[in-house]
Amino acid sequence: MTARDTSYAAVMGRKNEIMKASMGMDYEDFIASPVAFDYERMMRETGYSLDDIRRIQSETKVGSTPLFELRNITAAVRRIAGPGKGATILVKDEAANASGSFKARRASVSAFEAARKGYKGMIAATSGNYGAAVASQAAQRGLKAIIVQEVYDSRGVGQPEIVEKSRVCEAYGAEVLRLTVGPELFYVLLRTLEDTGFFNASLYTPFGVRGVETLGVEIAEQVRARYGKDPDAVVITHAGGGNLTGTARGLLEAGCTATRIVACSVDLHGLHMASDRDFNRKSFTTGHTGFGVPFATWPDRVDVPRNAARSLRYMDEYQLVTQGEVFYVTELLARLEGMERGPAGNTSLTAAVTLARQMDRDQVIVVQETEYTGAGKHQNAQLSFARENGIEVRRGDPRENVPGQRIVIPERLEQVWGAVQDMDRLRLSYLRNAAKALPVEQWSEEDYAFLGADVKKDAAWVKNALVMEK
Amino acid sequence: MELIPAGTWVEIEQVILTPEQRAPSLPEDTQRTPYVMRVSGFLVESAALGQSAAVKTLIGRELQGTLRGVNPSYTHSFGATVPELLTIGVENQP
Numbered sequence: 001m002t003a004r005d006t007s008y009a010a011v012m013g014r015k016n017e018i019m020k021a022s023m024g025m026d027y028e029d030f031i032a033s034p035v036a037f038d039y040e041r042m043m044r045e046t047g048y049s050l051d052d053i054r055r056i057q058s059e060t061k062v063g064s065t066p067l068f069e070l071r072n073i074t075a076a077v078r079r080i081a082g083p084g085k086g087a088t089i090l091v092k093d094e095a096a097n098a099s100g101s102f103k104a105r106r107a108s109v110s111a112f113e114a115a116r117k118g119y120k121g122m123i124a125a126t127s128g129n130y131g132a133a134v135a136s137q138a139a140q141r142g143l144k145a146i147i148v149q150e151v152y153d154s155r156g157v158g159q160p161e162i163v164e165k166s167r168v169c170e171a172y173g174a175e176v177l178r179l180t181v182g183p184e185l186f187y188v189l190l191r192t193l194e195d196t197g198f199f200n201a202s203l204y205t206p207f208g209v210r211g212v213e214t215l216g217v218e219i220a221e222q223v224r225a226r227y228g229k230d231p232d233a234v235v236i237t238h239a240g241g242g243n244l245t246g247t248a249r250g251l252l253e254a255g256c257t258a259t260r261i262v263a264c265s266v267d268l269h270g271l272h273m274a275s276d277r278d279f280n281r282k283s284f285t286t287g288h289t290g291f292g293v294p295f296a297t298w299p300d301r302v303d304v305p306r307n308a309a310r311s312l313r314y315m316d317e318y319q320l321v322t323q324g325e326v327f328y329v330t331e332l333l334a335r336l337e338g339m340e341r342g343p344a345g346n347t348s349l350t351a352a353v354t355l356a357r358q359m360d361r362d363q364v365i366v367v368q369e370t371e372y373t374g375a376g377k378h379q380n381a382q383l384s385f386a387r388e389n390g391i392e393v394r395r396g397d398p399r400e401n402v403p404g405q406r407i408v409i410p411e412r413l414e415q416v417w418g419a420v421q422d423m424d425r426l427r428l429s430y431l432r433n434a435a436k437a438l439p440v441e442q443w444s445e446e447d448y449a450f451l452g453a454d455v456k457k458d459a460a461w462v463k464n465a466l467v468m469e470k
Numbered sequence: 471m472e473l474i475p476a477g478t479w480v481e482i483e484q485v486i487l488t489p490e491q492r493a494p495s496l497p498e499d500t501q502r503t504p505y506v507m508r509v510s511g512f513l514v515e516s517a518a519l520g521q522s523a524a525v526k527t528l529i530g531r532e533l534q535g536t537l538r539g540v541n542p543s544y545t546h547s548f549g550a551t552v553p554e555l556l557t558i559g560v561e562n563q564p
Contacts, residue, residue, distance in 0.1 A: 008491055121529065144529040154503035160546040167544045170510070175527035178508045179486070182500055184493050188486060188507065196531070276500040328558055335559025376546040384549025395554050409554055 011190050022193040022200035024117050027305035034438040036450035037306050046206045056112045060140045061098035062105055063214050067222040072336040077356045080414050087359035089352050091367040100372025103133035109211040111137035114199035121198040125189040127162055128286045134201050135172035145174040148189050152180050153279045160385050161285050164376030181279045202303045209246045209308040216250020219366050230256045232363040235348040238263035239291035241309035247368055248314035260316045264351035265292035267320040268403045281404035283323045283382040287347045296426055298433035312455045318421040319351040322401040324409040325416050326350045327379040343379045345371030354418045427455040471518040474540055478513045481542035482525050482535030510542050
C-alpha cells in the first residue's frame with residue numbers, strides 16, 4: 001500500500017474520490033449545475049421499489065410497527081381545548097424496530113445495498129440512534145460496522161444520552177470511534193472509509209431516505225383502516241431532514257396529498273454546535289434547531305455530494321418546542337399512557353399536543369416515531385446531568401427557558417405551547433444559501449424550477465421572492 | 471511497571487489532530503484543544519498503562535494509540551432523582 005498524505009487538507013481534498021469508491025454511485029450523473037440536480041431520478045435509480053424495500057426491511061426486523069391512539073393524552077388536551085377542538089393523537093411506535101428507533105428503516109436499505117455490492121462492512125458518522133441502527137442491520141447482513149461518534153468534550157465527559165448511544169453500538173458488535181467535539185468527525189469518516197474500503201452508510205444517501213418511505217406508507221394504511229380517512233397532519237421530529245423527507249414521500253406515494261406535513265425541533269438557539277463548552281449544555285443531542293434549521297435552509301452541507309433529505313421540499317409548517325416541554329410530555333406519556341419512551345423521540349409528540357388543541361375534534365394527528373428508553377436515554381438522566389453541569393432546572397412557564405442556562409418544565413398541560421417558525425423566512429434563507437453556491441445572475445430556468453420545487457413552491461415564487469428581497 | 475496481558479479488553483486514546491492541525495474556523499474554545507479519539511479493543515501485545523499499544527477492535531481491525539484503561543465500562547445511569555418530574559401527570563387526571 002502506498003503511503004497517503006493523511007493531513008486534514010489532503011484527506012478533505014480527496015473527498016470526492018473517497019465518496020465515489022465508498023458508495024458505488026456517481027453523483028455527477030444527476031448534477032446539472034452547482035444548484036440544480038435531478039432529484040427524482042436520483043431517488044428512482046436506487047433501483048428499489050417500495051415493495052422491495054418492505055421485503056428487505058421485513059427480513060431484518062424493521063417496519064410494520066404499531067400505531068396507537070393516545071386516548072388519555074387526547075382526553076387531557078380536549079379538556080383544555082376550545083369547544084369542538086382537540087384532534088385525536090396517534091403515535092407510531094417506532095421503538096418496536098430492531099435497535100429501537102425509526103433509524104432502522106434508514107439503515108436497512110444501505111445494509112442490503114452494501115452486502116449486494118460486496119462491501120465487507122459499513123461506516124456511519126453519527127451520534128444519534130442511527131449508529132445503533134447501522135450496527136444492528138450490519139450484524140444481520142453479516143457485515144462489519146464502524147460507528148464514528150462525537151462523544152466527549154475536552155474533559156472526556158460525555159452526556160448520558162450519547163454515552164448510551166455509544167454503548168448500544170458496541171452491544172450490536174460495532175467498532176466505535178469515540179471523538180471529542182468538532183466537525184473533524186467528517187475527516188475521521190473519510191480516513192476510515194479510505195483505510196477500510198467499507199460502504200459509506202451516510203444518513204443522506206437515496207438508500208437511507210427511501211428506507212423511511214415505508215413509514216409514511218404504513219401510517220397512511222393504518223389510519224385509513226381504522227379511521228376511514230387520511231391523516232389530517234403528521235408531525236415529524238426534524239434534524240438532518242431524512243425523517244421528514246422519507247415520511248412525506250411515503251405519504252405522497254400512498255396518495256395522502258392533503259395531509260399537513262409538520263416539522264418539529266427542540267429550540268436550542270444560541271448554542272454553538274462545534275463549541276467544546278456548549279457541547280454538554282444541551283440536553284438534546286439531535287432533533288434540535290442546531291441541525292434542523294441549517295439542514296432545512298441548505299441541505300447540501302453533508303457527507304455526500306447531494307443530499308437526498310430535502311425537508312423544505314415537503315414541509316408545510318415548522319414548530320419549535322423547548323427542552324422542558326419535551327421532558328414534561330415524555331413524563332406524561334409514561335403516566336397517562338403507560339408507555340415509557342426516550343425523550344428525543346417525543347419531540348414531535350410535544351408539538352402534536354399543541355396542534356391537536358387547535359385542530360377540530362374529528363381530525364387525526366399522527367406522531368410518527370418513538371425511540372427506546374433506558375439508562376442515559378431518559379428525561380431523569382438528562383435533567384440530572386444538566387443540573388450537575390450548572391443548568392438551572394425548575395417547573396414554571398416554558399417561555400422562560402434559555403438553552404444552555406435554564407430548563408423550565410411546564411406546570412400544566414396548558415403551558416405546552418411551542419412556537420411557530422416563519423416558513424417564508426426559511427425559504428428565503430435557503431435561496432440566499434443557493435446564491436452562495438451559484439450567483440443569482442447565473443441561475444438558469446432549470447435552476448429556478450429546481451429551487452422552486454425544493455421549497456415546495458415554483459419558479460415564479462422564487463423569482464418574485466428575489467424581487468421582494470431587493 | 472505493571473504489564474497488562476495481551477488479549478485484555480482495553481481502551482486506547484489517540485490524538486487525531488493537534489490544535490494547530492485542526493479544521494479552520496472552529497469556535498475558539500474548541501480550537502484550543504486537540505482532537506482526540508478513544509476506542510476499545512483487545513490488547514495485541516502486553517503493555518503498561520500510558521504506553522503505546524495496539525488493539526484489535528470488535529470487528530478485528532488493528533488500531534494504535536496510548537493505553538489508557540483496562541476493562542473500560544459504562545457507568546451512565548438514570549441519574550440522581552429529579553423531584554420536579556415526580557408530580558407530572560397528577561394534575562392532568564380527570
